Amino acid sequence: METEAAQLIGKGLATFSMFGSGIGEGYLIGKALEAMGRNPDMQGTIFTNMIIGVALAESTAIYAFVAFFII
Amino acid sequence: MNFKDLFFIQRDIPALDPDILFTFGPFAFASSTLLILGITLLFVFFVFVATLSFKTRPGSFQVAVESIYEGIVGLIDQITNNTNRSQKIFPVIGAMLVYLAIANLIGLIPGIESLTFNDTPLFKTPTADFNTTFGLALGAIIVINGISIMEWGPFGFAGRFVPLHKIYYGFKKGIGAGFMSIIDLLLGLLDIIGELAKIISLSLRLFGNMYAGQVLSVILLGAFAYIIPSIWLAMNLFVGILQAMVFASLVAAYYMLAINPAKNNS
Numbered sequence: 001m002e003t004e005a006a007q008l009i010g011k012g013l014a015t016f017s018m019f020g021s022g023i024g025e026g027y028l029i030g031k032a033l034e035a036m037g038r039n040p041d042m043q044g045t046i047f048t049n050m051i052i053g054v055a056l057a058e059s060t061a062i063y064a065f066v067a068f069f070i071i
Numbered sequence: 072m073n074f075k076d077l078f079f080i081q082r083d084i085p086a087l088d089p090d091i092l093f094t095f096g097p098f099a100f101a102s103s104t105l106l107i108l109g110i111t112l113l114f115v116f117f118v119f120v121a122t123l124s125f126k127t128r129p130g131s132f133q134v135a136v137e138s139i140y141e142g143i144v145g146l147i148d149q150i151t152n153n154t155n156r157s158q159k160i161f162p163v164i165g166a167m168l169v170y171l172a173i174a175n176l177i178g179l180i181p182g183i184e185s186l187t188f189n190d191t192p193l194f195k196t197p198t199a200d201f202n203t204t205f206g207l208a209l210g211a212i213i214v215i216n217g218i219s220i221m222e223w224g225p226f227g228f229a230g231r232f233v234p235l236h237k238i239y240y241g242f243k244k245g246i247g248a249g250f251m252s253i254i255d256l257l258l259g260l261l262d263i264i265g266e267l268a269k270i271i272s273l274s275l276r277l278f279g280n281m282y283a284g285q286v287l288s289v290i291l292l293g294a295f296a297y298i299i300p301s302i303w304l305a306m307n308l309f310v311g312i313l314q315a316m317v318f319a320s321l322v323a324a325y326y327m328l329a330i331n332p333a334k335n336n337s
Contacts, residue, residue, distance in 0.1 A: 045149065055280075055317040059272070062279035069087060069286070 010071045017064035024057040085285050089200045090191040102192050103200040110173055110197070143168055146316065150323040160326055163214055167207065168319035174198050175281060175311030179304060198314075199281040201274065208273035211322045212266060219329040234259045269325060273318065280314045 032050035036043050089101035125133055143165045147157040178184055178196030186193040197203045220228045230236055234255050241252030284307045291300040 048146070048149070051313060052317055052320055055276075055313055059276040059279065062283055063275060065283045066275065066279045069282075 007071055011068050014064045014068045014071065018061045021057055021061035021064075024060070025054050028053050028057055084289055085195075085199065085282070087201070087282075089202060090195060092188060092191055092193070101200065101202070102195040103197045103203055106174070106177060106194050107197045107203065110170065110177070113173075114170070139169075140165070143319075146320060147323050150320055151327055156330075157323075160218075160323065163211070164319045164323055164326075167211065167322065168315050171198065171207075171277070171315035171318055172312055174203075175315055176308065178285070179307055179311070196281055196285065198277055199285050201278045204274040204278040204281075205270070207277075207318075208270045211273065212270050212325070215322070215326050215329045216266070218326065222330045232259050232263050273321060277314055277318055280310060284310060 029050060032046055032053075035046050039046075089099075089103055091099045092102055092105070093100050121133075121136055124130075129137065140161075144154070144157050144161060146168075147160065147164055148154060151157050151160070174197045178194075178199065183194050184192055184196070216228075219231075223231070234252070237252040237255050238249065241255075242249035284303075288300060288303055288307065291303050
């Protein structure tokens with residue numbers, strides 16, 4: 001196989017991590033909304049924690065993005 | 072420099088390695104370093120202005136500064152659950168948060184990244200350079216381990232990573248507990264790797280987000296030029312503040328783990 005072809009396949013495979021990150025973020029936001037619905041008084045705290053959690057979940061996709069450009 | 076360059080439509084995707092402006096002896100002076108120095112000078116100036124102008128009866132400027140302080144202490148409070156501890160760690164985490172927020176956002180000033188010197192960009196978002204984020208994360212982890220040593224004493228600190236005393240007490244209790252303590256020893260050794268992984272994950276997260284933001288804005292500006300890039304640039308404002316907050320709150324969480332691991336084990 002030529003090097004360039006292998007490189008392109010590798011780049012394609014790196015994007016697969018976004019799959020898991022999307023599922024994780026959706027689950028996290030869904031659960032946070034559920035908690036807000038149950039206890040609207042805690043909305044502010046839950047929202048900041050949710051945002052931090054989303055950023056953490058997103059970092060997996062970001063690692064893949066960095067790998068994508070390094071390949 | 073023409074009008075097209077000012078709004079950086081159609082540019083090359085920024086390189087991963089820093090752009091070296093000039094070398095000074097063994098030290099290479101990168102374009103991100105220039106902005107870091109600029110931000111530091113800005114901070115020194117700001118501190119002079121703030122300390123000279125603060126009064127018992129606050130004006131609007133003082134109220135703004137104090138509300139930022141209150142907000143950051145409140146953010147740390149959510150993690151530490153103890154106002155005394157938050158105020159103790161505030162100088163480290165608050166400085167990082169404000170610095171990162173400014174460093175993430177300064178690249179969004181229109182035209183600032185189009186100024187060139189000897190064909191290399193003069194200014195570059197500091198956090199889109201891996202050296203900056205790695206240095207910050209390394210510093211944060213070293214400071215946290217230093218606090219941990221102060222809190223636990225040198226032997227207590229070493230005992231967290233190489234728990235030899237647990238083996239002694241475990242075998243005193245019985246054979247079963249003794250073998251369990253050997254597992255504890257191996258887990259303690261894994262914590263050393265965990266400490267290194269914290270540095271890597273902290274720095275890669277921030278770097279990746281900022282670099283991804285730049286690459287995507289270059290791609291979008293090359294493809295659409297109007298309207299859609301503006302949405303992404305506005306999103307970048309949000310991401311910049313958010314990543315600064317995430318960095319700060321993770322450092323606060325690591326601080327809590329470092330001073331209070333017993334709570335984590337039980």
